[in-house]
Amino acid sequence: MFYRENGQFKTTYRADQQVFPILQDRVAIWALLAAAFVVVPFLASDYLMRAILIPFLIMSLAALGVNVLVGYCGQISLGSGAFMAVGAYGAYNIFVRIPGMPLVPALLLGGLCATAFGILFGLPSLRVKGLYLAVATLAAQFFSDWMFLRIKWFTLDTPSGSVSVSNLQVFGLPIESAASRYVFCLAVLVVMAVLTKNLVRGAIGREWMAIRDMDVAAAVIGIRPMHAKLSAFAVSSFIIGVAGALWAFVYLGAWEPAAFSVDLSFRLLFMVIIGGLGSIMGSFFGAAFIIVLPVVLNQVLPALAGLVGAEISTVGISHAELMLFGGLIVWFLIVEPHGLARLWSTGKQKLRTWPFPY
């Protein structure tokens, strides 16, 4: 009843092609952004921000990057954790080795390191396709695991590759408190998300989608597969690299190579598949689901066990968590293989036609 585009006439191409063509959507998104920037930092508790909101924001960014590659360009990648690691360690080296390096350029340069790494490991995609490629991208993952553990130059000769950063500042403002970290991550995420959205609805995004849908057909109509695939790898690994740098600098503070293991790559892929392949909105949904689920399980399981009078050990909880996590993912893939984004658009469609569903 309230969600209608009736009467909203488009009189210019600009108006017709904007990201949110429906006025209600635009209002909602501005309200959401205002709330996220202004209200949440004052209301949310430190725990909520540190344990849920900050990881959610950073993982959304990473999922966005994975979605560019997997969802838009159709190249299944299991090496996302490696791109995050390269971003994190690249930014770390630039931040520490160059005295007086500001944080934001360091993060972006870290992203560029990941871009180079991503293009290098994207090269096989020109020849290898599908599941073969998925396995091939694991090479990037294991190579980076090894590189940051064994090549001491990258980690300034610290034992087992564990490094830390402190005294982070952005434009002279320290980002130490949870709220400032939250706002910083949110700002980076919003900028990146807007850029990505505009990329994927532009010419290059169409090339990616053509390659995804059928690469031979795309090549026949004049899309250069090499250009399209490598640019998808470059953009995606840049975003993932920046996310990795943020994850390390802002969320972890001190980290070692194991923080970016193959498990992280799997989780990132879960995020985009559960959220919805080829959907910006889906990246956020997926990240929220995968970040919040373990936290909720962690809280709920002991309570449930208490109800039936059983005592679960910490180890038992972590195992039960694994089981439930796996089970829920399978269940989810069965009931909604197209992801949460599809549920969202179905819901919107229902809302538009309500109360007459035809």
Added chain:
Amino acid sequence: MGFFLETLFGGLMVGMLYSLVALGFVLIFKASGVFNFAQGAMVLFAALAMARFSEWIPQWTGIESRWFANVVAFVVAGLIMFAVAWLVELLVLRHLVNQKGATLLMATLGIAYFLDGAGQTLFGSNIYKIDIGMPKDPIFLLEGMFQGGILVNKEDLYAALIAATLVAALSLFFQKTGIGRALRAVADDHQAAQSIGIPLTHIWVIVWCVAGVVALVAGMIWGSKLGVQFSLTTVALRALPVVILGGLTSVPGAIIGGLVIGVGEKLSEVYLGPFVGGGIEIWFAYVLALVFLLFRPQGLFGEKIIDRV
């Protein structure tokens, strides 16, 4: 030369074990088009079941014979793997027919998480050992030809023998039995197989059962080598390059790929490792597989991938 041969033999033995794990991947992919990431979890699950039952059975029955305990534990663990296969088909695969490869891959990852959790909840999460009485002492071969001969681990030799026997038995099963013929028909063409009356769902259960048995044997051998613990799941990740090197759809490919990867891994570690800081085994296998893939994108023995618009 002696040292080189020794490394080569070591690589071949390890390679045989890799091909055992890789075989599980290939069987399932051929029959159902599912790239089964849960194979590693199945190896761990089966090994845990076997280790714990071989520990419990003497306690329950009071029979102290190690052979009896191992055989019964093997059978029980095999039955458990059959149950897992049946449940996977009933609860997961049946509902995911005609989904995209990526979705199926994710579903098997979900199964992998579930099995990891379930296995450790049911059977405990410490390090257990499987003692199937494999001799640990090394033997020396070709002592006449080289100074000191070639040192070969007897345990590896036995393991490779078991693996080879299993592979031979499987190929007999596939070539000579009726079920095997049905499995090959399904692998060739789902629709054609169904149209002549081969029940797809039964075939899937059978294939997952076979993969479960393969996982059990792999878990038994790896478990008796390394101890049964969570890190067994990484064995599957190390067998993945074998699968793509040999080709996702080829049983001989899995075996030859395993040998190539095993040898390549050991030789690279010994001759290349010292220059770059060691520990390169894990990614070298992938890079080796990638180099092969650049020349043959479908793997060494995989079916040629033909793209049509």
